[in-house]
Amino acid sequence: MGQATTDGPATNGIWGWLPVLIPLAIFGWSFSFLGPISNGEVLRFSSDWVPSLGISLSFLVDGLSLTFTLLISGIGALVLLYSNTYLAGHPQYGRFSLYLVSFMLAMLGLVLSDNLISLFVFWELTTITSYLLIGFDNESAKSRRSALQALLLTGAGALALLAGLILLGVTAGTFEISVILAKGDEIRAHALYLPILILILAGAFTKSAQVPFHFWLPNAMAAPTPVSAFLHSATMVKAGVYLMARMHPAFSGTEVWMWTLTIFGATTAVFASFLALRQNDLKQALAYTTLMALGTLTMFLGSDTGYAITAFITFLIVHSLYKAALFLIVGCIDHETGTRRADILGGLGRAMPITAAAAALSAMSMAGFPPFLGFIGKELKYAGAIAVTSEPFFVAGAALLANSLMLAVAGVVAFKPFWRTTGEPLPKTPHEAPWPMLAGPVILAALGAVLGIAPGLIQNTLITPTVDAMLGAPPTEAKELKLWAGVNIPLFLSIATFVLGLALYAVHPTLRNILARLDDMTPSFDRGWDRILDGLKALAGWQTRLIQSGVLRRYMFIIFATFVAVIGATLYLRTDLPTSFEIEPLAAKQWAVIILMIAGTLVTVATRSRITAIASLGVVGITVALVFIMYGAPDVAITQLLVETLIVVLVAVAMLRLPFLDRRGESDHRPLDALLAIGVGTVTTITMLLVLEQPLDLRLTEYFEATSWPEAFGRNIVNVILVDFRALDTFGEIAVVVIAALSAYALLRTTAKEAGK
Amino acid sequence: MSWYLSLPIAIPFLTAIFAFLLRASPYGRWISVVGSVASLIFSIMLMSIVLREGVIAGQMGNWPAPFGITLVADLLSAVMVLITAITGLAVAIYSMGEVTKRMEQLGYHALFQVLIAGVTGSFLTGDLFNLYVWFEVMLISSFGLLILGGRKEQIDGGIKYVTLNLISTILFLSGIGLLYGITGTLNLADLSLAVEDVENQGLLTVIAVMFMIAFGVKAAVFPLFFWLPAAYHTPAFSVSAVFAGLLTKVGVYALIRMFTLVFDHDIGFTHTILLWVAGLTMVTGVLGAAAQSDFRKILSFHIISQIGYMILGLALFTPLALMGAVFYLVHHIVVKANLFLIAGVAEKIAGSTELAKIGGLYKSAPLLAILFLIPAFSLAGFPPLSGFWAKYILVSASLEVEGWIIAGVALAVGLLTIYSMTKIWGQAFWPAHPDGIQPKLSHLPMFTRLCYLIPIAGLATLTIIIGFFPEPFVQFAERSAAQLLDPTAYVTAVLGETQ
Amino acid sequence: MNSLILRVATRYLAGILLIFSVYMLLRGHNEPGGGFIGGLVGATGFVLYALACGTSMAREALRIQPQTLAMIGLGIALVAGLFSIVFSDALFTGQWLFIGATDDDKGYPLSTILVFDIGVYLVVLGSILTIVFAMEEEI
Amino acid sequence: MEILLSITVGILVAAAVYLMLARNVLRFIFGLILISNAANLVIFTSGRLTLGAPPLIADGALAPPEGVANALPQALVLTAIVIGFGLFAFALVLIFRAYTTLGTLYSDDMRIAEPRSEDAG
Known part of the structure; x- marks a missing residue:
């Protein structure tokens, strides 16, 4: 999966440390905001970007965005530190760290944006960078497929999101988020509320991998492990959650918001928990628990009670900490043992004691044991679930089930590989990973414990400001984080969770097999995705073969048919067709010319002899020249005659090498083409007749007649127009002639060797 | 004043003449480059004048409008001329690396420069028949460039290209005749006034639709685009780059010009047709791209799809929409020409444009990979690159007039665009080369490499600049759209205050 | 076409x-x-000559490659148009010089217009000969 | 005469379109010649017809006599004829070249640029 071997002293050199410094600096810098934020301030920074479109680069630091910023930069620093060793000596480490840092910056931009469109810009930047990261192992087809899947699925959501954001901006009259959030009532009452909501949620759900858009996330495991750790804990998938949280003040409180989020969230949480238990690959199992967490978070966002929102933000922090830690630990295991298979791993506790300890701490937080932050999170979850006014049992039930399953998975991932006594032979002899790889898991796991014991550390700095940011303050609706909240319903639910979870863990090998069989029977979203893509390709291929058939005649037919249809329809709809034909008496010579012209035309069409065709074309050309002569255009007539002569000469010369008009036994009888041809002719004639009914304004010609001699010193007005009044036309025209000659010459002088290629 | 209008046309001609007379010497190519630089300088001057003074007009031969031929530059014309000069210079440099001695002797540089002159002339002319002439100049030199090299597929593609374009030309010519027959004038500004006096307004609509079809073929809209995918993948890469960047845009430009300045009498009818055309063009084009498996063929179909967006801007006919169309035009020329140039480099070092036959470019030619990603992501509409703003404005414009369906189509097509661009990335860049070779840029001689990479990097930089600092471009597009929607300034500049 | 009489004629x-x-x-x-x-008539003359005496003879008689001739013609036409820059008139503004002009008679006119027309003449002549010669040599 | 010419133009156009739709591209060339003539007649007729009287100014006169033919369309047609000739010459040579390289004049068989069995996937 992209990691280099640790054989030899391969390092990334001094530059390998550089990427770590960037998030570290940001992390340190964000601490400076903690003071103002905990005092209830909200900071805004704004600069114009595209003022004509109402788009600014404005940033908002409140509890919500600061929490995300700290998580992103903090975990980012640890992940980059980890990667530097994990990918030590990898030839493309430079690219990797570039992408990862860019990804992190995009994510930071996203959570800090105070403008809908700049938020979207950063949103898409995370899409692009995650595409490059997931496909980092680019020579593997699986990686490429996963990267594309993530890109297209989140890309599709992003396009819906864009439409939603534009509509929201138009509705609210501004793109500034903080202004929009203050107009919540107005927006909820607007006729476009529902479409806006659906479009924005489409973006959020695809990004945060809610069922049925979840399948890209486990596939995204194709990325190197540090990327997964980052993607799953604090970034990418949390972007969707962030968006919903950010928009919460503007959208929440309606039935549709509540139900949509609750149902999608609950379904995702339960569904994903089962799938998590079904996995054998440690990384995959973790991936599904991420889905579970996302589902839970979404579910809480459906509500607008203080409990639910406090639970939301607490669980968000809990999850980010343990998820990043566990992914990094799995990376260590993989790195040191060469496998990630749950069924063969075991007994690592002795060889990797520090890793084991970190794993245990994280798993306990994940499973929700006291005194970890996870426990508080879980208690709050239950409290929040009960506080969901409309359907507390549904939400609480879903949470209970999900949490129990989570506990079981925590056991599988973080307990079993280390403490199961009978491990099977491993590809590599395990030993402890180097310190940069251990730093992340240890720090994150320890944080889970420290914050559990002393939740006050984040209560006023992060939790309360976030809840205030989402629910409005004062008075604050944030609930206090407490390890011991007394004997209450959440406590009973917690106990039930432990019991159920331990039971599930005990039977998980059996359960895994059953679930695997169930899973195989149910239609797979992933395969459905392939089918959609195949269908799209088939549609595209079919359409293209139909339209772009490669047959010239069909192209021309369509163009002429379009002409007849569109012009015909316009004539019919927009004009009164000419009714009377008054053909004034004509002299015999006029009739003769016309009849000769028509005869020549018909012969050209009918003949199968090349010579006859040339001759009859000549006749047409000459009769056209005669028309010009008759109606006072000697220059045109002379030119027409000379050009006609040259055409005949050229065609005749070419004919010496060209074959006959028709192949043996074939005739040129095409009734449908004839019908179309007559249609084109008819439409042309009708349009001309209509034009000729109109009066003609002759002022241009009158001007030329009046000035030709006095000002342009020429008595042949046509020539004066050509070389003086409209000399630019003539210049362009001779350019056409020169280039035509050059092009024809080039065509003829291409040697046979060149042409044969 | 009129010299600023004439020189962007005259200089490419002069360049062509000298480059042709010196075609056998090694200086021919440098003349082409120097000429392109000169064109660029004068285009910039033209642009600065137009920015400062508004619409300017020049009467060729000092004959007053509407009698003589007028050259006019409003913001749209000026920016099109400028972007043509930029593309021209980029491709002229690129050509030095690509074009063979033999092609030079057959007059490549002359054909190329005349093409640029034709394109520029089309943008600057204020006279309908003169527009026809420039179209022909452009068309015939594109014929020549298309077949230069004489490979079988060029000849075959050439047949389709030539025949279908000739039909459009004849239609255009007849349309001019008929329009003259009811208005008695050829000057565009004069026409914009004269159409109001036409008794039979319905007939005017008929002629408008005729122009729509003629320009529609040139612009490659549904269902008239066949010539484009049939031919654009066949000639030299320099040639297909300049075609892709400029030729269809002249058709779009002509549509925009005619359907804002002259044919705005029956918007309910004509622009509804355009809206349908826009939607269908977007969809069929992008599906065509999704069905291809060749670098250049994918890009070719994309042109069609993107043309749909520009037509959409025209069809919606609101300030925001036209602004989007203008922005899209400019962005697309830069991006699309660049992608074709990149396809050329990929072919030179990896051996083919068929995606199944190449690979490994990401690993062994990372610079090229980055240079590809910039225009590719821009084309796909990823922010903050130029294509995002173009798409953003048009989607906003659609939503603004509650065109839900067309906005949805525009967005969905955006997704399919992403899909087909990643197809190139996922087949030519990411996987290893099927023959196990490592396509490296360093395999090219130094001079050739520079000739290839300088224009590509330059155009990519432009894409980034438009993307990151869109404000001046957006403002420009906004002013340009305002000029298009209210042609008073245009008409006054041409005909004077008395009108 | 080997007839001597025809050739001379x-x-x-x-x-x-x-x-x-x-x-x-x-x-x-x-x-x-x-x-x-004029250009068309002139081209016809050369084409006839080429038909009678062969293309190589016609090329020799022309002395200069026809496509070069055409390009020079284009150059002459362009210069005639650009000439007006000297008098800061617009492109293609006719500049006239009347030799021996009196009050009644304009005399013999020399003009950029005529130069332009000569350019047109050369272009038409050169272009047609380019195509016809190349075509005949191909057969 | 204008009406009669309009009808004749219609016939020319119909014939040209029929020829252009033929399998043999040589017929396209014939159609092109016909339709170019038709287009020229459209412009010429649109400028209205005046029997006799070419737009020339007699020696000593300042302007042509009343009722001469409309000069502008004539100039346009002249330009169009020459341009049309250039395009025609190129098209003819192209078709000639197509025959010598591709070995056919039947457009259905010209499938090098867009191969028949093109992989649509």
Whole structure:
């Protein structure tokens, strides 16, 4: 999966440390905001970007965005530190760290944006960078497929999101988020509320991998492990959650918001928990628990009670900490043992004691044991679930089930590989990973414990400001984080969770097999995705073969048919067709010319002899020249005659090498083409007749007649127009002639060797 | 004043003449480059004048409008001329690396420069028949460039290209005749006034639709685009780059010009047709791209799809929409020409444009990979690159007039665009080369490499600049759209205050 | 076409056509004719000559590659148009010089317009010969 | 005469379109010649017809006599004829070249640029 071997002293050199410094600096810098934020301030920074479109680069630091910023930069620093060793000596480490840092910056931009469109810009930047990261192992087809899947699925959501954001901006009259959030009532009452909501949620759900858009996330495991750790804990998938949280003040409180989020969230949480238990690959199992967490978070966002929102933000922090830690630990295991298979791993506790300890701490937080932050999170979850006014049992039930399953998975991932006594032979002899790889898991796991014991550390700095940011303050609706909240319903639910979870863990090998069989029977979203893509390709291929058939005649037919249809329809709809034909008496010579012209035309069409065709074309050309002569255009007539002569000469010369008009036994009888041809002719004639009914304004010609001699010193007005009044036309025209000659010459002088290629 | 209008046309001609007379010497190519630089300088001057003074007009031969031929530059014309000069210079440099001695002797540089002159002339002319002439100049030199090299597929593609374009030309010519027959004038500004006096307004609509079809073929809209995918993948890469960047845009430009300045009498009818055309063009084009498996063929179909967006801007006919169309035009020329140039480099070092036959470019030619990603992501509409703003404005414009369906189509097509661009990335860049070779840029001689990479990097930089600092471009597009929607300034500049 | 008589006859005919073409060119501004027609007539002369005596002979008689001739013609036309820059007039503004002009008679006019028409003449002549010669050599 | 010419133009156009739709591209060339003539007649007729009287100014006169033919369309047609000739010459040579390289004049068989069995996937 992209990691280099640790054989030899391969390092990334001094530059390998550089990427770590960037998030570290940001992390340190964000601490400076903690003071103002905990005092209830909200900071805004704004600069114009595209003022004509109402788009600014404005940033908002409140509890919500600061929490995300700290998580992103903090975990980012640890992940980059980890990667530097994990990918030590990898030839493309430079690219990797570039992408990862860019990804992190995009994510930071996203959570800090105070403008809908700049938020979207950063949103898409995370899409692009995650595409490059997931496909980092680019020579593997699986990686490429996963990267594309993530890109297209989140890309599709992003396009819906864009439409939603534009509509929201138009509705609210501004793109500034903080202004929009203050107009919540107005927006909820607007006729476009529902479409806006659906479009924005489409973006959020695809990004945060809610069922049925979840399948890209486990596939995204194709990325190197540090990327997964980052993607799953604090970034990418949390972007969707962030968006919903950010928009919460503007959208929440309606039935549709509540139900949509609750149902999608609950379904995702339960569904994903089962799938998590079904996995054998440690990384995959973790991936599904991420889905579970996302589902839970979404579910809480459906509500607008203080409990639910406090639970939301607490669980968000809990999850980010343990998820990043566990992914990094799995990376260590993989790195040191060469496998990630749950069924063969075991007994690592002795060889990797520090890793084991970190794993245990994280798993306990994940499973929700006291005194970890996870426990508080879980208690709050239950409290929040009960506080969901409309359907507390549904939400609480879903949470209970999900949490129990989570506990079981925590056991599988973080307990079993280390403490199961009978491990099977491993590809590599395990030993402890180097310190940069251990730093992340240890720090994150320890944080889970420290914050559990002393939740006050984040209560006023992060939790309360976030809840205030989402629910409005004062008075604050944030609930206090407490390890011991007394004997209450959440406590009973917690106990039930432990019991159920331990039971599930005990039977998980059996359960895994059953679930695997169930899973195989149910239609797979992933395969459905392939089918959609195949269908799209088939549609595209079919359409293209139909339209772009490669047959010239069909192209021309369509163009002429379009002409007849569109012009015909316009004539019919927009004009009164000419009714009377008054053909004034004509002299015999006029009739003769016309009849000769028509005869020549018909012969050209009918003949199968090349010579006859040339001759009859000549006749047409000459009769056209005669028309010009008759109606006072000697220059045109002379030119027409000379050009006609040259055409005949050229065609005749070419004919010496060209074959006959028709192949043996074939005739040129095409009734449908004839019908179309007559249609084109008819439409042309009708349009001309209509034009000729109109009066003609002759002022241009009158001007030329009046000035030709006095000002342009020429008595042949046509020539004066050509070389003086409209000399630019003539210049362009001779350019056409020169280039035509050059092009024809080039065509003829291409040697046979060149042409044969 | 009129010299600023004439020189962007005259200089490419002069360049062509000298480059042709010196075609056998090694200086021919440098003349082409120097000429392109000169064109660029004068285009910039033209642009600065137009920015400062508004619409300017020049009467060729000092004959007053509407009698003589007028050259006019409003913001749209000026920016099109400028972007043509930029593309021209980029491709002229690129050509030095690509074009063979033999092609030079057959007059490549002359054909190329005349093409640029034709394109520029089309943008600057204020006279309908003169527009026809420039179209022909452009068309015939594109014929020549298309077949230069004489490979079988060029000849075959050439047949389709030539025949279908000739039909459009004849239609255009007849349309001019008929329009003259009811208005008695050829000057565009004069026409914009004269159409109001036409008794039979319905007939005017008929002629408008005729122009729509003629320009529609040139612009490659549904269902008239066949010539484009049939031919654009066949000639030299320099040639297909300049075609892709400029030729269809002249058709779009002509549509925009005619359907804002002259044919705005029956918007309910004509622009509804355009809206349908826009939607269908977007969809069929992008599906065509999704069905291809060749670098250049994918890009070719994309042109069609993107043309749909520009037509959409025209069809919606609101300030925001036209602004989007203008922005899209400019962005697309830069991006699309660049992608074709990149396809050329990929072919030179990896051996083919068929995606199944190449690979490994990401690993062994990372610079090229980055240079590809910039225009590719821009084309796909990823922010903050130029294509995002173009798409953003048009989607906003659609939503603004509650065109839900067309906005949805525009967005969905955006997704399919992403899909087909990643197809190139996922087949030519990411996987290893099927023959196990490592396509490296360093395999090219130094001079050739520079000739290839300088224009590509330059155009990519432009894409980034438009993307990151869109404000001046957006403002420009906004002013340009305002000029298009209210042609008073245009008409006054041409005909004077008395009108 | 090996007939000697025909060859000699064509040679004269071609010569006459060439002279006639120049006449058509020069009178064009006042009577039917002009650069196009002149060029076409001149080209016809050379084409006849080529048909009778072979393309190589015709090429020799022309002395200069026809496509170069055409390009020079284009150059002359362009210069005639650009000449007005000297008088800071617009492109293609006719500049006239009347030799021996009196109050009643304009004298003999020399103008950039005529130069332009000569350019047209050369373009038409050169271009047509380019195609015809190349075509005949191909057969 | 205008009406009669309009009808004749219609016939020319119909014939040209029929020829252009033929399998043999040589017929396209014939159609091109016909339709170019038709287009020229459209412009010429649109400028209205005046019997006799070419737009020439007699020696000594300042302007042509009343009722001469409309000069502008004539100039346009002249330009169009020459341009049309250039395009025609190129098209003819192209078709000639197509025959010598591709070995056919039947457009259905010209499938090098867009191969028949093109992989649509």
